[in-house]
Amino acid sequence: MKRPDGFDPGARHPAPRGTERSNPKPRRSTTASAPRPERVTPPRPGSVGLPEARPEGAARSRTSAARAQRRIHGASRRETRPDAASRAELRRAARARRRFERAEIRRFTRRARNRRVAFAAVGGLLATLVALVVVAVYSPILALRTITVDGTSRIDSAEVHAAVDGQLGTPLALLDFGTVTRDLAVFPLIRSYVTEIVPPGTLLIHITERAPVGSVKVGAMFNLVDPAGIVLQQSAERIPGVPVLNLPGGDTTGPAFTSMVAVLVALPPELLAQVDSISASTRDDVSLVLSGVGQGVTWGSADDSARKATLLAALIRLTDPAQPGVFDVSAPGNGVFRPS
Helix, strand or coil, X not given: CCCCCCCCHHHHCCCCCCCCCCCCCCCCCCCXXXXXXXXXXXXXXXCCCCCCCXXXXXXXXXXXXXXXXXXXXXXXXXXXXXXXXXXXXXXXXXXHHHHHHHHHHHHHHHHHHHHHHHHXXXXXXXXXXXXXXXXXXXXXXXXXXXXXEECCCCCCHHHHHHHHHHHCCCEHHHCCHHHHHHHHCCCCCEEEEEEEEECCCEEEEEEEECCCCEEEEECCEXXXXXXXXXXXXXXXXXXXXXXXXXXXXXXXXXXXXXXXXXXXHHXXXXXXCCEEEEECCCCCCEEEEEXXXXXXXXXXXXXXXXXXXXXXXXXXXXXXXXXXXXXECCCCCCXXXXXX
């Protein structure tokens, strides 16, 4: 039966644009499908490029294939194997690397050894110093066994030795020099002293005695004094070898005593030995009396005492020592002798 026109929706009434289905159902094709390709089996390793073996020569083909594969692998190994020069270069580089590593190890270990040696040396030195200090301080090897006194003329050195022998047996490093000073302070004739330690057990005491400048009569006694006015000796009789200082009241602290001492110190030894006495009431009226016939010297103040001493020595050489009179050197540039 023939279908009437108008009932074919695909031919008579096409779908409006924009209303088509996004995924239309594919129509079954009535065309015959293409034949599927045959499955190709890949050749086994080692059989690349070899012809297909016949059934009767399969074992022979496998042997030939193995040989061919070994030849291929051997050729590849020969291509990747380094030649003799390359191997020698590698060995040299390895040896150089080992030498460098050994040198670095020695360098770092040498520095560590040097540090250890330095620390050991410093530690040994410190230990030695500590041992020496301990031996010097506490060991009886360096104890005081001998005391020697020199520089004395008016002082008895045996008395000085007896005063400081309490230090005997004491280690030299522990000697009490404050005690030594107190022991020597009882000797007024000692002006100064110096101690010297002579290992292993000797103490030297160098004494400088006070030099007497004259004797001061105080009452019926004569006091031997030094330039500082320290009484060095007392005697009921005049002390020979030194001039007599005629001071009002025996005051050794006033300006008159200072002026007389300055004059006596400025005189040369040969001229000082001729002075019998010296007098002053103020600092500007110093006068001397020479031994012999009693020649006098008008000195004046203690200023320019060195020039006055030179002038007086010249006048004495020009004058008869048996001629009484007075030397006037109060003006250093114009000295005169006035006979009496």
